[in-house]
Amino acid sequence: xxxxxxxxxxxxxxxxxxxxxxxxxxxxxxxxxxxxxxxxxxxxxxxxxxxxxxxxxxxxxxxxxxxxxxxxxxxxxxxxxxxxxxxxxxxxxxxxxxxxxxxxxxxxx
Amino acid sequence: xxxxxxxxxxxxxxxxxxxxxxxxxxxxxxxxxxxxxxxxxxxxxxxxxxxxxxxxxxxxxxxxxxxxxxxxxxxxxxxxxxxxxxxxxxxxxxxxxxxxxxxxxxxxxxxx
Numbered sequence: 001x002x003x004x005x006x007x008x009x010x011x012x013x014x015x016x017x018x019x020x021x022x023x024x025x026x027x028x029x030x031x032x033x034x035x036x037x038x039x040x041x042x043x044x045x046x047x048x049x050x051x052x053x054x055x056x057x058x059x060x061x062x063x064x065x066x067x068x069x070x071x072x073x074x075x076x077x078x079x080x081x082x083x084x085x086x087x088x089x090x091x092x093x094x095x096x097x098x099x100x101x102x103x104x105x106x107x108x109x
Numbered sequence: 110x111x112x113x114x115x116x117x118x119x120x121x122x123x124x125x126x127x128x129x130x131x132x133x134x135x136x137x138x139x140x141x142x143x144x145x146x147x148x149x150x151x152x153x154x155x156x157x158x159x160x161x162x163x164x165x166x167x168x169x170x171x172x173x174x175x176x177x178x179x180x181x182x183x184x185x186x187x188x189x190x191x192x193x194x195x196x197x198x199x200x201x202x203x204x205x206x207x208x209x210x211x212x213x214x215x216x217x218x219x220x221x
Contacts, residue, residue, distance in 0.1 A: 034209055043200055043212035044152070087151070096142055096165060097210060101151030 001026055004090050006100040014108055017078050021103045023088030024070045032091035033064055035073050037084045038102065044087055047073075078107045111135065113213035115201050121219045122191055130186045130216045134203030141184050142210060143176055145197040152200065158184065191220045 006023045013019045025033075033050035048055065050062040050071050061074040071090075075082055088100035114133045122128050134141050143155040154168040158178040169175070173191075178184040188195055198217050202210035 032208065043214055045212070046209045049209065096154055096157040096168075098154070099144075099152040 002100075003027060003092050003098045004088055004100040006086075006088050006103045008101060008103060010104040010106050012106045012108060013078055015078055015080060017107075018074065018076045019078055019105060020072055020074045021086055021088075021105075022070050022072050023090075023100055023103075024068075025088075025090045025092065026069070027090070027092040028066075028069060030069075030090045030092050032097075033062075033071050034089040034097070035060075035062055035071075036087040036089055036099070038087055039084050044099075047086070075105075078105075080107050080109060083107045113201055113203050113211055115199075115213035115216050117216060118214065119217045119219075121221060124193060124220055125190055127187065127189045128191055128218065130188075130199050130201075130218070132184045132186070132201030132203075132213060134182065134184070134201070135211055136182075138203035138205055138211075139181070140204045140210075141178055142202045142204075143184070143186050144200045144202065146200060146215075147197045155186070155199075188218075191218075193220050196220045 004025050035047040036044040037047045038044040050064050054063040059076045063072045083106050085102040085104045087102045089097050092098045116131045139160045141158045144152040156176045157165040173189045176186045196219050198215040200215045202212045204210040
């Protein structure tokens with residue numbers, strides 16, 4: 001089983017839609033969680049950290065469920081510019097972070 | 110301020126040749142990471158440096174791969190006797206610890 005698993009998608013949604021991604025992790029001792037965004041042929045960039053109490057940044061909401069060992073990302077009012085691959089990132093207790101393979105989102109006009 | 114920089118941005122080499130990829134982390138960042146990403150794939154962890162500690166080399170795919178970090182700053186990833194399967198984008202990232210990482214633009218390596 002992979003340490004961090006994501007549905008690869010693609011998720012094809014119309015502009016204005018709400019879309020949610022989940023990510024599961026296997027190490028219950030994981031401490032830190034992040035969502036990164038990667039545009040085609042570009043480097044990953046931090047989108048937001050995920051806090052235990054959940055957190056919101058504009059149209060983006062991240063939540064952590066420790067009991068079920070998953071994190072989620074909700075995007076409201078999708079924009080064309082949201083089209084990208086979203087990477088789930090977890091500190092699994094090794095010295096480096098572990099990246100999921102990513103979920104591809106395509107927002108259509 | 111300046112972000113993570115990498116050079117070269119693109120490298121084409123013949124099979125069997127050695128290549129060196131360079132990474133300049135964000136000033137003051139103690140942690141430095143190397144990853145590689147093949148087309149359409151996720152990030153594959155290669156190696157991690159933290160301060161003066163021994164590097165975590167657990168992700169290096171073979172003994173043809175090595176990396177060093179001089180003076181706690183600049184890092185060089187060396188691939189000896191390159192193979193076609195080494196073709197990928199090599200990404201470097203830095204951070205202040207086990208927190209959010211900041212990535213460089215990557216080096217696109219093509220082995221012909």
